[in-house]
Amino acid sequence: MENxxxxxxxxxxxxxxxxxxxxxxxxxxxxKIGKAEFTGVVGPSGSGKTTLLNIIGSLxxxxxxxxVVLGQSISDLNPKQAALLRRSKLGFIFQSYNLLPVYTVxxxxxxxxxxxxxxxxxxxxxxxxxxxxxxLTDKVKSKPAQLSGGExxxxxxxxxxVKKPEIVLADEPTANLDAANSHNILKAMVQxxxxxxxxxxxxxxxxxxxxxxxxxxxxxxxxxxxxxIRNN
Amino acid sequence: xxxxxxxxxxxxxxxxxxxxxxxxxxVIVLSFSFLIIIWHKGLxxxxxxxxxxxxxxxxxxxxxxxxxxxDPYDPFSLTNAHAKIPSSLDSLVSAGxxxxxxxxxxxxxxxxxxxxxxxxxxNSDQKLLKIPSSLFTKVSEDIxxxxxxxTANDNGIKEGDLITLRWRDAHGTFDANNIKIIGIFNTDVPxxxxxxxxxxxxxxxxxxxxxxxxxxxxxxxxxxxxxxxGEWKFMNNEVLLxxxxxxxxxxxxxxxxxYIILLSLAMLAIFDTQVLSIFRRQKEIGTYIxxxxxxxxxxxxxxxxxxxxxxxxxxxxxxxxxxMLALQASRGLSIPGGSKGFGLAVADKIxxxxxxxxxxxxxxLILLTTTLVSYMPSRRIARMKPTDALRxxxx
Numbered sequence: 001m002e003n004x005x006x007x008x009x010x011x012x013x014x015x016x017x018x019x020x021x022x023x024x025x026x027x028x029x030x031x032k033i034g035k036a037e038f039t040g041v042v043g044p045s046g047s048g049k050t051t052l053l054n055i056i057g058s059l060x061x062x063x064x065x066x067x068v069v070l071g072q073s074i075s076d077l078n079p080k081q082a083a084l085l086r087r088s089k090l091g092f093i094f095q096s097y098n099l100l101p102v103y104t105v106x107x108x109x110x111x112x113x114x115x116x117x118x119x120x121x122x123x124x125x126x127x128x129x130x131x132x133x134x135x136l137t138d139k140v141k142s143k144p145a146q147l148s149g150g151e152x153x154x155x156x157x158x159x160x161x162v163k164k165p166e167i168v169l170a171d172e173p174t175a176n177l178d179a180a181n182s183h184n185i186l187k188a189m190v191q192x193x194x195x196x197x198x199x200x201x202x203x204x205x206x207x208x209x210x211x212x213x214x215x216x217x218x219x220x221x222x223x224x225x226x227x228x229i230r231n232n
Numbered sequence: 233x234x235x236x237x238x239x240x241x242x243x244x245x246x247x248x249x250x251x252x253x254x255x256x257x258x259v260i261v262l263s264f265s266f267l268i269i270i271w272h273k274g275l276x277x278x279x280x281x282x283x284x285x286x287x288x289x290x291x292x293x294x295x296x297x298x299x300x301x302x303d304p305y306d307p308f309s310l311t312n313a314h315a316k317i318p319s320s321l322d323s324l325v326s327a328g329x330x331x332x333x334x335x336x337x338x339x340x341x342x343x344x345x346x347x348x349x350x351x352x353x354x355n356s357d358q359k360l361l362k363i364p365s366s367l368f369t370k371v372s373e374d375i376x377x378x379x380x381x382x383t384a385n386d387n388g389i390k391e392g393d394l395i396t397l398r399w400r401d402a403h404g405t406f407d408a409n410n411i412k413i414i415g416i417f418n419t420d421v422p423x424x425x426x427x428x429x430x431x432x433x434x435x436x437x438x439x440x441x442x443x444x445x446x447x448x449x450x451x452x453x454x455x456x457x458x459x460x461x462g463e464w465k466f467m468n469n470e471v472l473l474x475x476x477x478x479x480x481x482x483x484x485x486x487x488x489x490x491y492i493i494l495l496s497l498a499m500l501a502i503f504d505t506q507v508l509s510i511f512r513r514q515k516e517i518g519t520y521i522x523x524x525x526x527x528x529x530x531x532x533x534x535x536x537x538x539x540x541x542x543x544x545x546x547x548x549x550x551x552x553x554x555x556m557l558a559l560q561a562s563r564g565l566s567i568p569g570g571s572k573g574f575g576l577a578v579a580d581k582i583x584x585x586x587x588x589x590x591x592x593x594x595x596x597l598i599l600l601t602t603t604l605v606s607y608m609p610s611r612r613i614a615r616m617k618p619t620d621a622l623r624x625x626x627x
Contacts, residue, residue: 050619101250115235
């Protein structure tokens with residue numbers, strides 16, 4: 001397990017200033033997450049799931065403690081180094097898809113590859129492979145506004161996966177989807193996890209997602225209450 | 233590893249086109265600014281060029297030698313401002329390459345009114361200036377005189393009229409005689425027209441008892457170094473045309489007020505759009521950052537997007553502006569007759585001149601201003617917390 005550890009979190013705390021003082025979102029979290037895990041951080045609203053994901057994703061840094069992701073200490077990264085880590089190694093899937101509205105499906109999925117400077121032919125192949133995987137080849141020229149919620153989320157997954165990142169962080173990926181779409185998407189992610197060995201970390205309180213997790217980390221008031229391995 | 237400008241440029245173009253109506257409103261307003269600035273500057277440049285060319289052809293030639301006492305702004309200086317024309321110039325004068333002019337004050341009495349006037353004597357065979365002095369060869373018992381159209385109109389003088397002229401000769405003695413208007417000429421240069429009467433040089437020298445003398449000597453460019461005398465000082469066209477240069481400069485300054493208003497309107501629209509964009513596109517900004525763009529790259533992207541408004545405006549302005557400006561450059565802009573009294577050469581039509589320098593400087597001015605206005609609000613992105621941007625929480 002140690003050799004496979006991609007994420008190591010040691011006693012992290014995160015405080016946010018409020019008008020009356022400060023709010024503690026994470027209160028002493030210790031975690032290790034290994035390669036190819038299909039893990040979920042589960043808990044009610046305000047339990048600190050998204051904050052934890054943001055720290056792992058180098059979008060935020062802990063107030064105290066140490067978070068090491070792919071060998072890099074998040075607190076020690078400057079904004080540029082953090083951006084380069086996200087660009088090359090991390091994929092994000094958001095609750096509200098966060099697709100770029102003026103781009104087509106193809107261009108949305110292509111975007112991370114443009115940042116990584118893949119050449120035209122490589123990009124085209126990787127995008128088409130990714131879209132094929134998620135059954136979106138007929139939507140290549142569509143814009144996000146022309147897609148259903150399920151299709152948008154599949155585009156978001158394709159965008160997260162197209163560069164074959166080491167870690168995919170998915171924040172409430174099924175919150176805006178109906179049951180059928182949720183299951184389709186989760187199955188696609190399980191398949192990607194199996195096929196490419198990508199580590200998936202979810203922040204969720206959706207039972208449908210929880211049903212697919214192989215590791216469930218429960219968070220309440222910024223503290224890990226349970227951390228269980230499941231047989232899925 | 234950082235994103236290239238080429239990619240940012242392509243993304244910016246896509247975003248800008250994708251913004252639809254908002255972009256086109258900005259672009260249309262900005263294209264007006266482009267066009268009006270270029271048109272107005274072109275008009276002034278055209279006027280400047282025409283005014284100088286015409287003044288050179290009618291009045292200043294390749295420069296003038298002034299008698300050392302001559303001051304065009306002091307009529308009393310004329311009493312002493314005359315001297316013999318250097319004999320070394322005789323051949324050039326008779327060849328018409330040098331035009332000596334004798335100037336004195338006089339009074340005419342058209343239709344019973346009294347009118348002060350400058351009497352200018354010029355050789356009938358001079359070829360240097362466009363003053364139609366060849367008309368003096370017409371045989372006349374009276375003193376032959378030609379005047380400009382504006383002087384004729386102002387005083388109700390017609391061709392063939394006999395008018396009493398009074399003057400003081402070199403000894404201060406008053407004398408008077410009839411002059412016959414043998415020609416009325418049209419000119420765009422009021423300084424050879426307003427309040428002036430042109431007579432043959434030899435007649436004026438005789439009238440004034442100033443044989444062989446002149447007040448100024450107009451030279452063509454080739455001859456200007458051949459006149460060497462302490463009594464004469466050379467005035468080049470830079471000095472002689474200074475009033476035109478100054479007036480055009482003054483007009484340019486008032487033009488800048490117009491440019492500033494136009495640019496401010498366009499920039500206000502772009503600034504507003506940028507501020508609105510950054511507010512409305514928080515999630516998009518957060519997404520760019522989450523996908524791995526640095527904040528500086530996102531700031532650059534938004535700045536390029538804003539400044540591309542000016543590129544699109546330039547293209548749009550070229551599409552509808554080039555035919556319009558070209559048409560006006562060929563047909564000219566009619567100037568009302570009343571503007572002849574301005575004291576500056578104004579032709580019936582001004583033909584705007586659009587130089588490459590003018591177009592490039594206008595493009596650069598608008599591009600730089602737009603970039604600056606786009607950059608200012610975009611700097612906010614650098615201060616955004618990506619987690620807040622992703623949730624659209626920034627107020």
